[in-house]
Amino acid sequence: MxxxxxxxxxxxxxxxxxxxxxxxxxxxxxxxxxxxxxxxxxxxxxxxxxxxxxxxxxxxxxxxxxxxxxxxxxxxxxxxxxxxxxxxxxxxxxxxxxxxxxxxxxxxxxxxxxxxxxxxxxxxxxxxxxxxxxxxxxxxxxxxxGCYPTAALLALLPLVQAGALDQSSIMVDGKSGISGAGRGLKLSSLYSEVEGNVFPYKAGVHQHTPEMERFLQMWGTGDDWRVLFTPQIVPMSRGILITAYSRLRAGWTAQDLRDRWRAAYEEAPFVRLLEEGRWPRTKEVQGSNYCDLQLHVDDRTGYVVVAAAIDNLVxxxxxxxxxxxxxxxxxxxxxxxxxxxxxx
Amino acid sequence: MxxxxxxxxxxxxxxxxxxxxxxxxxxxxxxxxxxxxxxxxxxxxxxxxxxxxxxxxxxxxxxxxxxxxxxxxxxxxxxxxxxxxxxxxxxxxxxxxxxxxxxxxxxxxxxxxxxxxxxxxxxxxxxxxxxxxxxxxxxxxxxxxGCYPTAALLALLPLVQAGALDQSSIMVDGKSGISGAGRGLKLSSLYSEVEGNVFPYKAGVHQHTPEMERFLQMWGTGDDWRVLFTPQIVPMSRGILITAYSRLRAGWTAQDLRDRWRAAYEEAPFVRLLEEGRWPRTKEVQGSNYCDLQLHVDDRTGYVVVAAAIDNLVxxxxxxxxxxxxxxxxxxxxxxxxxxxxxx
Amino acid sequence: MxxxxxxxxxxxxxxxxxxxxxxxxxxxxxxxxxxxxxxxxxxxxxxxxxxxxxxxxxxxxxxxxxxxxxxxxxxxxxxxxxxxxxxxxxxxxxxxxxxxxxxxxxxxxxxxxxxxxxxxxxxxxxxxxxxxxxxxxxxxxxxxxGCYPTAALLALLPLVQAGALDQSSIMVDGKSGISGAGRGLKLSSLYSEVEGNVFPYKAGVHQHTPEMERFLQMWGTGDDWRVLFTPQIVPMSRGILITAYSRLRAGWTAQDLRDRWRAAYEEAPFVRLLEEGRWPRTKEVQGSNYCDLQLHVDDRTGYVVVAAAIDNLVxxxxxxxxxxxxxxxxxxxxxxxxxxxxxx
Amino acid sequence: MxxxxxxxxxxxxxxxxxxxxxxxxxxxxxxxxxxxxxxxxxxxxxxxxxxxxxxxxxxxxxxxxxxxxxxxxxxxxxxxxxxxxxxxxxxxxxxxxxxxxxxxxxxxxxxxxxxxxxxxxxxxxxxxxxxxxxxxxxxxxxxxxGCYPTAALLALLPLVQAGALDQSSIMVDGKSGISGAGRGLKLSSLYSEVEGNVFPYKAGVHQHTPEMERFLQMWGTGDDWRVLFTPQIVPMSRGILITAYSRLRAGWTAQDLRDRWRAAYEEAPFVRLLEEGRWPRTKEVQGSNYCDLQLHVDDRTGYVVVAAAIDNLVxxxxxxxxxxxxxxxxxxxxxxxxxxxxxx
Incomplete structure (x- = not known):
């Protein structure tokens, strides 16, 4: 073809x-x-x-x-x-x-x-x-x-669909290599500006925000999902790590959440559910089509942290x-x- | 001396x-x-x-x-x-x-x-x-x-003290250069393991968590501050960026919060309140004793995002x-x- | 199998x-x-x-x-x-x-x-x-x-075999990513020691020196090839660039040398002779088995500079x-x- | 003032x-x-x-x-x-x-x-x-x-002045961080183009060549010094390492050369002659006005290798x-x- x-x-x-x-x-x-x-x-x-x-x-x-x-x-x-x-x-x-x-x-x-x-x-x-x-x-x-929504939705959709997350806001903290900004000539893409530098941009106003919300709504349960998305540039070419925070509904355990992930991605050849204790690392998906996932349920605060790593260009x-x-x-x-x- | x-x-x-x-x-x-x-x-x-x-x-x-x-x-x-x-x-x-x-x-x-x-x-x-x-x-x-608490507390204390934050949990998403892990010989500190790599570690269980909570309690108002702290390594030697999320109490505006920062750090020679639209960048404090601050009030979700950058070694x-x-x-x-x- | x-x-x-x-x-x-x-x-x-x-x-x-x-x-x-x-x-x-x-x-x-x-x-x-x-x-x-000899020999052998190089010494200036030093725990392999750092090591005494000499001797013409090899670490994980200098015999032009390369590697699927004006770059062979070559004949000094780039791990x-x-x-x-x- | x-x-x-x-x-x-x-x-x-x-x-x-x-x-x-x-x-x-x-x-x-x-x-x-x-x-x-000539001349002048180097060509192999290319918007200065990349440019035709030759001539002995200069970009912001190669005149030892350096820079507050076995590293002069020097006399080839590191911006x-x-x-x-x- x-x-x-x-x-x-x-x-x-x-x-x-x-x-x-x-x-x-x-x-x-x-x-x-x-x-x-x-x-x-x-x-x-x-x-x-x-x-x-x-x-x-x-x-x-x-x-x-x-x-x-x-x-x-x-x-x-x-x-x-x-x-x-x-x-x-x-x-x-x-x-x-x-x-x-x-x-x-x-x-x-x-x-x-x-x-x-x-x-x-x-x-x-x-x-x-x-x-x-x-x-x-x-x-x-x-x-x-979009690159950020891919990682965020793969991590969050099974949990939203299951009704595990509180009907409140989700914080999505994104970290991306600079290749996501494209190959155009911009001061902020120069090596000397990016090296050794981590910084937020467009916090709360990035155009991937409504993309995340739209499909959480479409494929999740409940109907008013709001995302506060803060993207950040980290000094590398490739890779995105998403760390997302949401309040958990009463009764949900880490095991329950993992089960939902497992059910959702049983047949998915490119989603890897990492074993407990192992967090996603962008370099471990470099150049590949994998999305690696992990989560932590924090009993002290009642929140869950989920993390997803992908190669933003793949x-x-x-x-x-x-x-x-x-x-x-x-x-x-x-x-x-x-x-x-x-x-x- | x-x-x-x-x-x-x-x-x-x-x-x-x-x-x-x-x-x-x-x-x-x-x-x-x-x-x-x-x-x-x-x-x-x-x-x-x-x-x-x-x-x-x-x-x-x-x-x-x-x-x-x-x-x-x-x-x-x-x-x-x-x-x-x-x-x-x-x-x-x-x-x-x-x-x-x-x-x-x-x-x-x-x-x-x-x-x-x-x-x-x-x-x-x-x-x-x-x-x-x-x-x-x-x-x-x-x-x-500690390095993370320094950045987090400088950013959050004036807001906590003012009573602007909801008496609920605060998410602190930390990004640190690898020098924070010390000069000891560890596989995870090798150049080839850190370069091109971003990853969480000790999410929810890092020993800087109680340090943040203790002093939010001691110098803030209210008495049951809980922090969910997720540290992450980013591929650089120096620098910490803290991005923190908290629900805002009704009525508080970005201007109010900035005023609190200004009042708190008027005489502080090392805290720089960046002008609107400019987010902290770790490289802009490299080798110096400065702490740079910025925030965004997100009306859609009712949350505030605050960011602080310091040189972790200074x-x-x-x-x-x-x-x-x-x-x-x-x-x-x-x-x-x-x-x-x-x-x- | x-x-x-x-x-x-x-x-x-x-x-x-x-x-x-x-x-x-x-x-x-x-x-x-x-x-x-x-x-x-x-x-x-x-x-x-x-x-x-x-x-x-x-x-x-x-x-x-x-x-x-x-x-x-x-x-x-x-x-x-x-x-x-x-x-x-x-x-x-x-x-x-x-x-x-x-x-x-x-x-x-x-x-x-x-x-x-x-x-x-x-x-x-x-x-x-x-x-x-x-x-x-x-x-x-x-x-x-060895990684360095692979790059150096691929670049030099056709020229040595042709008798184009003066029967004198060849300077080989090597630049390698730190993955060449292995995954062992050494202070000099830590991220914070390698980042932002370029430095020679084992100049004149590296064990790849006799390996280069042995096969220049074996497959070249003439019989007393001496190599002064200076390896250097550059701040990256992968990749080797070899820059080699040798006095050229009278009469040899850049075109002649390129012809020898072309003849030697006509059928070689992994050697790429770059077009004039384009120098090898390590990142352009990253993750692949290619070896990229270029040269410059310097009429002012009577020397030739040859450069070869490979992925040291491939x-x-x-x-x-x-x-x-x-x-x-x-x-x-x-x-x-x-x-x-x-x-x- | x-x-x-x-x-x-x-x-x-x-x-x-x-x-x-x-x-x-x-x-x-x-x-x-x-x-x-x-x-x-x-x-x-x-x-x-x-x-x-x-x-x-x-x-x-x-x-x-x-x-x-x-x-x-x-x-x-x-x-x-x-x-x-x-x-x-x-x-x-x-x-x-x-x-x-x-x-x-x-x-x-x-x-x-x-x-x-x-x-x-x-x-x-x-x-x-x-x-x-x-x-x-x-x-x-x-x-x-110029940045490259500063490092090259500081390393070579005492040896040229002493008459230790053969009246032939000197190879200067330069490695520079990308800040030397300025803050202008060029494709080749983008982070994603420089990271993980080492490459030569302007080999033999860089405008710092005549600057090196002019002052070797002016302050050295002999009168026809020729430099073959090959600059290279390495993936870092700051720093230059110069590695230079020259045939040594008969009778000169490493000790003799070091003595010349010592005599030349006895009173120079910014030139550091490193002790034997320690090669210059760009990161060890980062942000400072120092120039670090080391050399190796290679008896097998009759050449000397000298190395100098400076912060190109300082x-x-x-x-x-x-x-x-x-x-x-x-x-x-x-x-x-x-x-x-x-x-x-």
Whole structure:
């Protein structure tokens, strides 16, 4: 099957190429970049010097003829503009940006601009692979989740669904490597600014907040879940650790919560429930599609702490996108995604 | 004034030497190390190659004659054993370990062994400089605070004292550089294990938990403050960022909280209240005695997020210890501590 | 085919497991560790939490029955002691330590102890895959090259063989990530000692010096090649960059040298000759078996600078070991080694 | 004495402010930035949040009235344009760019553009403090050395002057933290591009090459010193390590070379000759004005390896600039520069 990657110069795209390049059922037919069309791939990604490919202009007609699926790794607002003609002609679209994740009003409120794709939203399915496989398998458009929501939802959904958490607010404290900020030139992404530095940003106002709330609501029980999300940059390239805090309802034990996790992820090849005493570490999922989980029930305060680690560029972006393609095509969910984590 | 540093081979001691070496009123008369007595300082701290000093054996009589103050940077349990004969002879003792910070029962419960210094505890004062100066100025023994509690208490105490926080639990999410784990040889301190890695440890069971609770209780209002503390290692040498979450009482605004901070730290030379929109960053206090603060009131959830950044080895250890000596001796609080942060 | 890994707790072994685990023709039948026998693999390598395997005692008889090839990733001196009974019974042995790389006198001189395996040396072949494939294909014992020599020899051998370099000394300036120092507990491997730090060690006396000289002699022209090797630690986990300097014989141009490289590596799937203007970067080979090469002829001084980058744990250890097994078994040289570099 | 810093938004300027701010004889009267005039200092350097200063427009008349010395930390070509009117009015100018370091023809050849300051060159003195103090003490313009040349020349000059090195080429292999590339927005300065990465750049064509050659010629013996300089980026913010290789003349021993170093730097407060067996490490000079030196004579090849470590932003830029001001004003050479290295 032939696929294309649109917006092929960012870190997420580099990962898509790396993964798809070894996928048993896929050939990368086209790499599209509006800004660097005509450049050879090696000029953008020297680590792929052994691949001989050239970036191409966006051309909907050509793509519709050449490929059966397109990954959009372009900035917010681009995919929803470019996607319709392809989808109309039967091409499966997987969007790594946020264009199809929120209701229009929420989008407007949190992104601060008009929702780009209101009319197409109903044809899109949220691509949290472990929670929406049936819908993904039929979707025209797959809205690949944000990196932070992937980790937070995988950790919290089974507990919310079980009714274990108090109907109050959930604190989500996120720690991310800087590759999540993209490959754009920003002062705050310079090595000398990030090294040795940990800092919060957009506390309470990050656009992944409503994404978490929407799907806690949709797939959990109860109806008014509120998340206070504080993202933080830590000095590393890859990886996200989510630490989330919630008051626990009376009677719930750590064992109960673990049982819910176990039930939810029994068949999930990429979720690892760590044994007691072992906390998730971002480096232990590096370069892989795994999500590692652990929790602690704190009897002194009546709260539970849950932690989840993913590689933000794999399970948090390119890896989950490929997992979703696998689901959509009826291939084994792990096709192209079997690499073990790279450690150290 | 002559001083000594006991346990002079760890990172905290290196910082004590660096700071005291430039202190206008102090001479380092003796560096004591039981494990490396006889070694030259350069063998332990090559960055101090220009200093010609030799580590010495512990000898209470010699020290009592030579010095007027002793910094104990030895492992837990050592200071409380070695200190009494010196204090009896009028030497001021500043302890960087945890021996004098907790009530015996708490110590027993959280450190998992008998409290080392029960009878001497009443002669010790907790050395959180900004909150206990009057008592420190008279103390025989100064119990220098833990690194995490320093940051957490400076951020939370004014709000707790004001009655702004709901009488419920406070979540303290800590992120620390690995130098906080000391210079001992542990697998988890190796470069290849820490680089690219973020991970929680001792969630809910870290011994700094009761230290935070004790002083929130002592200097706050209300009487049953509970802290759920989750420390995490981030891939850097120095620095601590504390992010704390608490439900806010009705009616309190961000402006109110900032006013409390301003009132509390008006005269404090080392606490910087950052202007709105600017969050603390560990690298912006690197090598200095500053503590940077910021907060966000989240109307959607009714919670407040507060963040504090310090250099764990300076304000979280050696720097605050020198600040406390300054207070004890009646010198300007900033003596020897005026260095600006090292950035980048 | 069943294989075993002996010494299965170091970083190199972790990489062997990661690579062999995805190898199409290989099953890992046994992981042997004398120090941690009985431990589950996850206790040693938490990143492999999804594998359910247990470390075993060394037992030559059992191994000889179970497996057809053994990778020895144990400390120097162990493999040459344990290997003979297995080799006698037809097991292929691949040694990642230095026991079989040098003549006994050289070993004695540079390792400072008796050569461990004098009598077995003639059954061993040096496993520099690109230069010794015919012999490797028949070898009983494959002496996998050191990490620095792999990079240095791949860069220099075509030029030495061509007679392009002056019969004088070659300076090899090596830069390595700290994983090359192993997973042992050493002060100089602690995060806080390595971060922000670059430093030489063992300049002129490193045991990889005679290894480079021996094979420059063996496969080059001329007969008295001398290498002045200065290794240096740089603050990263993985990767080696070699920068080598040699006076050039009259008449040789950059084009000539590149032609020699091209001729030597035309069929080599893992050597990438970078286009002019692009220097090797360690991160561009991370996690892969590639070796990237570039050179500059400096007309002002009459010297050539050559640079080579590898992942020290892959092409410099586990990857090349698997490449050698592939050659030995007549499998495609790239079997199990097709992963693209992980970037960023 | 009042001073100004021009080009006050880069890393070097940040260090100038940090150092001058604690200088006993200096007040920073003006911070000039053409691009960010009107901004508060905290907006550019949040780590200096406790300083209340505002960046100003360039105004030669105002500066000439307000200050007695100006530090130019602006990009190449700016200082030589702005400086003359100030120097005419008796202001001491210290230039951290390269405008006054080379003869016009060399400048043209290596910088690829016309030499900016030909007519003013004779009023400038090269500010390698340890080698040119007498001239610096009288200079109108002090051309502060480049970061790499500072380390290379301090290491090599005593040996060249002694006639110990063969009249052939010297290889200088440089390793620098990325802060040396400045605070500008470049892809190659992003955290995710630098982390885990070591790579050469501008091998043989870097503009610090003629600077090294010029002063080896000027202050050494013999007259045709050629340097092959290969700079490399290593993943850290600060620090430079220079490893230099040269053939040794017959008869010279390590002891002889050390004696020359000792003689040259006996009175130099910032050059530390490390004891045998201890190699320079960049982190051991971090934040300080020290230059650490070590060497190894390799009898097998007849070469010497010398290594020097400095903090590129201190001894390699701002620190040496202040040292030069001290020399120029007749103050103690160490005024404002006594801080010990920050470790870890």
């Amino acid at each position: 032939n696929v294309a990657v649109v917006g092929a110069t960012g870190y997420g795209s580099g990962e898509l190429v790396r993964i798809l390049n070894r996928h048993p059922h896929v050939t990368i037919r086209s790499l599209v970049s509006s800004s660097q069309a005509g450049e050879r791939l090696v000029a953008v990604f020297p680590h792929l010097a052994h691949l001989d490919q050239t970036l191409e202009e966006w051309d909907a007609d050509r793509l519709a003829e050449q490929v059966d699926a397109v990954f959009f790794a372009a900035p917010a607002g681009v995919s929803s503009r470019q996607m319709p003609p392809l989808v109309e002609r039967g091409v499966v679209a997987i969007d790594l940006a946020g264009d199809f994740r929120l209701e229009p009003e929420e989008y407007q409120q949190w992104y601060g601009k008009e929702a780009p794709a209101a009319t197409w939203l109903e044809r899109a399915q949220y691509g949290l692979s472990e929670w929406n496989a049936a819908a993904i398998a039929e979707a025209d458009i797959i809205a690949n989740p 399970k948090g972006a390119a890896g989950q996108a490929v997992q979703n393609l696998n689901i959509r095509m009826g291939w084994p969910e792990t096709a192209g995604l079997v690499a073990d984590p790279l450690f150290p | 002559n001083v000594a540093v006991v346990g002079a081979t760890g990172y905290g001691s290196g910082e004590l030497v660096r700071i005291l070496n430039r202190h206008p009123h102090v001479t380092i008369r003796s560096l004591v190390s039981s494990s490396q007595a006889g070694e030259r300082l350069v063998a332990v701290f090559p960055h101090l190659a220009h200093l010609d000093q030799t580590l010495e054996e512990w000898d209470a009589d010699r020290l009592a004659e030579q010095v007027d103050a002793v910094f104990f940077a030895a492992p837990a349990g050592v200071s409380s054993r070695q200190m009494p004969p010196l204090v009896e002879r009028g030497v001021v003792a500043i302890d960087l370990a945890g021996d004098f910070r907790l009530e015996p029962e708490e110590y027993q419960q959280w450190y998992g062994k008998e409290a080392p210094a029960a009878t001497w505890l009443e002669r010790a004062q907790y050395g959180l400089s900004e909150w206990n100066a009057a008592a420190i100025a008279e103390a025989d023994i100064i119990a220098n605070p 304000k979280g250890a050696a720097g605050q210890a020198v600040q406390n000596l300054n207070i004890r001796m009646g010198w300007p609080e900033t003596a020897g501590l005026v260095a600006d942060p090292l950035f980048p | 069943n294989v075993a890994v002996v010494g299965a707790t170091g970083y190199g072994s972790g990489e062997l497991v990661r690579i062999l685990n995805r190898h199409p023709h290989v099953t890992i039948r046994s992981l042997v560790s004398s120090s941690q026998a009985g431990e589950r693999l996850v206790a040693v390598f938490p990143h492999l939490a999804h594998l359910d395997q247990t470390l075993e005692e060394w037992d030559a008889d059992r191994l000889a029955e179970q497996v057809d090839a053994v990778f020895f990733a144990a400390p120097a001196g162990v493999s040459s002691r344990q290997m003979p009974p297995l080799v006698e019974r037809g097991v292929v042995a691949i040694d990642l330590a230095g026991d079989f790389r040098l003549e006994p006198e050289e070993y004695q001189q540079w390792y400072g102890k008796e050569a461990p395996a004098a009598t077995w040396l003639e059954r061993a072949q040096y496993g520099l895959s690109e230069w010794n494939a015919a012999a490797i294909a028949e070898a009983d014992i494959i002496a996998n090259p 092409k410099g250890a586990a990857g090349q070991a698997v490449q050698n097994l592939n050659i030995r078994m007549g499998w495609p040289e790239t079997a199990g080694l097709v992963a693209d570099p992980l970037f960023p | 009042n001073v100004a810093v021009v080009g006050a938004t880069g890393y070097g300027s940040g260090e100038l402010v940090r150092i001058l701010n604690r200088h006993p004889h200096v007040t920073i009267r003006s911070l000039v930035s053409s691009s960010q005039a009107g901004e508060r200092l905290v907006a550019v350097f949040p780590h200096l949040a406790h300083l209340d200063q505002t960046l100003e427009e360039w105004d030669a008349d105002r500066l000439a009235e307000q200050v007695d010395a100006v530090f130019f930390a602006a990009p190449a070509g700016v200082s030589s344009r702005q400086m003359p009117p100030l120097v005419e009015r008796g202001v001491v100018a210290i230039d951290l760019a390269g405008d006054f370091r080379l003869e016009p023809e060399e400048y043209q050849q290596w910088y690829g553009k016309e030499a900016p300051a030909a007519t003013w060159l004779e009023r400038a003195q090269y500010g390698l403090s340890e080698w040119n103090a007498a001239a610096i003490a009288e200079a109108d313009i002090i051309a502060n050395p 001894k390699g830029a701002a620190g040496q600039a202040v040292q030069n001001l001290n020399i120029r004003m007749g103050w103690p050479e160490t005024a404002g520069l006594v801080a010990d290295p920050l470790f870890p």
